[in-house]
Amino acid sequence: MRFMVLVKASDESEAGVLPKQDALAAMMKYNEELARAGVMLAGEGLCDTSKGARIAYSGSKRTVVDGPFTEAKELVAGFWLIQAKSRDEAVEWLKRAPFEDGEVEIRQVFEPDDFGAEFTPELRAAGERLRAQTGQ
Amino acid sequence: MTASDTHRVIDAVWRIESARLIAGVARLVRDIGLAEELAQDALVAALEQWPESGVPDNPGAWLMTIAKRRAIDLFRRNRTLERKREEVGRDQEIAVPQPDPHEEIGDDLLRLVFTACHPILPAPARVALTLRMVGGLTTEEIARAFLVPESTVAQRIVRAKRTLAEAKVPFEVPAGPELVTRLASVLEVIYLVFNEGYAATAGDNWLRPALCEDALRLGRILAELTPRESEVLGLVALMEIQASRTRARIGPGGEPVLLLDQERGRWDQLLIRRGLAALERADALGGGRGPYALQASIAACHARARTPEATDWVRIAALYEALARTAGSPIVELNRAVALGMAFGPAVGLELVDQLTGEPSLRTYHLLPSVRGDLLVKLGRGEEARAEFERAASLTRNTRERDLLLRRAADVVSS
Numbered sequence: 001m002r003f004m005v006l007v008k009a010s011d012e013s014e015a016g017v018l019p020k021q022d023a024l025a026a027m028m029k030y031n032e033e034l035a036r037a038g039v040m041l042a043g044e045g046l047c048d049t050s051k052g053a054r055i056a057y058s059g060s061k062r063t064v065v066d067g068p069f070t071e072a073k074e075l076v077a078g079f080w081l082i083q084a085k086s087r088d089e090a091v092e093w094l095k096r097a098p099f100e101d102g103e104v105e106i107r108q109v110f111e112p113d114d115f116g117a118e119f120t121p122e123l124r125a126a127g128e129r130l131r132a133q134t135g136q
Numbered sequence: 137m138t139a140s141d142t143h144r145v146i147d148a149v150w151r152i153e154s155a156r157l158i159a160g161v162a163r164l165v166r167d168i169g170l171a172e173e174l175a176q177d178a179l180v181a182a183l184e185q186w187p188e189s190g191v192p193d194n195p196g197a198w199l200m201t202i203a204k205r206r207a208i209d210l211f212r213r214n215r216t217l218e219r220k221r222e223e224v225g226r227d228q229e230i231a232v233p234q235p236d237p238h239e240e241i242g243d244d245l246l247r248l249v250f251t252a253c254h255p256i257l258p259a260p261a262r263v264a265l266t267l268r269m270v271g272g273l274t275t276e277e278i279a280r281a282f283l284v285p286e287s288t289v290a291q292r293i294v295r296a297k298r299t300l301a302e303a304k305v306p307f308e309v310p311a312g313p314e315l316v317t318r319l320a321s322v323l324e325v326i327y328l329v330f331n332e333g334y335a336a337t338a339g340d341n342w343l344r345p346a347l348c349e350d351a352l353r354l355g356r357i358l359a360e361l362t363p364r365e366s367e368v369l370g371l372v373a374l375m376e377i378q379a380s381r382t383r384a385r386i387g388p389g390g391e392p393v394l395l396l397d398q399e400r401g402r403w404d405q406l407l408i409r410r411g412l413a414a415l416e417r418a419d420a421l422g423g424g425r426g427p428y429a430l431q432a433s434i435a436a437c438h439a440r441a442r443t444p445e446a447t448d449w450v451r452i453a454a455l456y457e458a459l460a461r462t463a464g465s466p467i468v469e470l471n472r473a474v475a476l477g478m479a480f481g482p483a484v485g486l487e488l489v490d491q492l493t494g495e496p497s498l499r500t501y502h503l504l505p506s507v508r509g510d511l512l513v514k515l516g517r518g519e520e521a522r523a524e525f526e527r528a529a530s531l532t533r534n535t536r537e538r539d540l541l542l543r544r545a546a547d548v549v550s551s
Contacts, residue, residue: 036242037152038356042406081406083349088148111383 002041002109003082003090009049009075010102014068016048026098034082039093043080073103081109139187146182146191153196154179154272159244161203165210166307168251169297171203172269174210178203245270246361247307253322254305261296262325264289270357271350281347282332319362323371323428326354330375348379359414369418370429376411377435380404396444408439427463430455449479466495474507482514502531506541513548522548 019027034040046052049067056063069075084090090106097104137145154175162171178199192198252265263282267273275293279286310318333347355372362368384398415436418429425433434455441447456472469492477485489508498504509524525545529538 036357036360038353038360041410083353085151085346085349086148088144089151092145092148092152 001084001086002111003084003087004107004109005080005082005090005094006076006105006107007045007078007080008103008105009072009077011072013077014048014050014072014075016050023098030096030098033096034080034093037093039082039084041081041083043078045078046076048077049075137190142187142191143183146179146186149182149191149195149199150179151272153199155245155248155270156196157199157203158269159248160200161207162248162251162307163244164204164207167301168248168269168307169301170210171207172297174203174206175199177206242361243309245357246309249322249358249361250309250318251300251305251307253318253325254300255317255321256303256305257296257299259324259328261292261299262321263328264292265296266325266354267329267350268293271354273350319365319367322358323367326351326358327371327375327428329354330378334378345382348375348382351375352379364421366418366421366423367426367428369414369421370426370432373411373414373418373432374428374435376407376414377432377439380407380411380439395438396447400442403439411439412436425458427459430459430462434459447478449475453479466492466498467501470498470501470504470507473511477507477511477514482511486511486515500531502528502537502541504528505531509544509548518548521545 018024031040031043034043049069052067052069054065054067054069056065082090082093084093087106087108094104094106157175157178158168158171161174162168165171165174181202182195182199186192249266249270252269253262257265264275264278267278267281268275273281275289276286279289282289309315329347330351333345333349333351352372352375355368355375359365359368359372380403381395381398383404384400384402385393385395387393411432415429415432418425418432434452437448437452437455453472453475456468456475460468460472469488473485473488473492475485476488486508489504489511492498492504493508495504505524506528509521509528512518512521512524522545525541525548529541529545532538532541
């Protein structure tokens, strides 16, 4: 199963303060560890919200509000998408993240829970024409 | 934290740490079977102690320390035993191999992968051993995934460990020309696991799709450990792209949806992107494409096409030709015939199919007459096509498919 890990913003991240070099190095090492374990699917850091915008919907009306936004702890500063066997495993991986403060939120991603038979693409192509011609 | 909470944490820690743990101990004892037992001892110690003491800050290091201590105890005990048995006075120090701090954990892991996938073992044993030791699956999980009794898997693992020990298979990464065949054996295991999950059609299949994830994870780990091996990247690319279609290949009623009928919007673009990136990395290494990279390239042609009509069949046909040269089989030829028919017209496809009709391995394969019938319809040879569809219908065991083929045979006659 997949999990999205949301890294919460801080006053520093919202002020556009970049992490120190040793913090960056620790994060790179951690990302490498996730990749080497075949766990990390994607991950990015996000710019502070002054570079972002919000769009509110109400019927056909769209209201665009430019950043920055307040309440840093409610904002997202980065994410990982990881593949794990269980939420416990995801939690265990994130315990190892090199953060000294702040918070992350782990959310399970919806996914299909079933598979079916499938032939090789080209035989499938043949089958597809077969279906088309029989009106299926 | 309750005891059951602690057990869940231990399960998760085991999943993350077990491969590295077994690999690290195996470097010490040079026997992966024994290494796994020692790692299990450490797990038992954790189960006993952590509910009381709490989970240590660095659970991996804790487990490794315990397992290595047990290994050293074992060496000492064996040495004492040996002394008693031989009754020799020589005070011969049996050297306890010290881990070389310069060696990376990754090297041990790679040794573990190569040893568990040693060609001396039959494929099912390699699969079971790899999932257990590298994938961190329990024997029960493996048994459920492969729809076999747990005792069968347990037996396979025990026998495999014994075979490796008796043959004194060294705990090492093969070098030189041996690397090629040994790597092929590893890749075969991973792709077997993937296909077992991907082709799951029967049984308790909630766990079987998980095999695809296990295989992908093994593949990604291997690709990180062997960044210069293009076929590893080729296999990863193939699995990522095939897995990208998971959501689209099942219809609302649970029926399989064929590739060209799939809603492409449901394809997982993240996995496609990862697959294409892996393929690019494989190509960047040079040296041409091997069978896995070629199959990934074919899958990539479909992944890149925004609509079924946009499929580059000329390129697919060329890729099948290359695949036929490196890893030819009648099935590859049949696929190539379909691609040729799509790219250059039915007559070209039929020419190749006709060469395959005498192929013994395809004699009872319903898709051969089905493909042939399809090409004949396009060429306006209705009577022959009908006979082929009827023949295909008589060969398939799938009733849905049989109905379809019979209807198709009837349609040819009425048109």
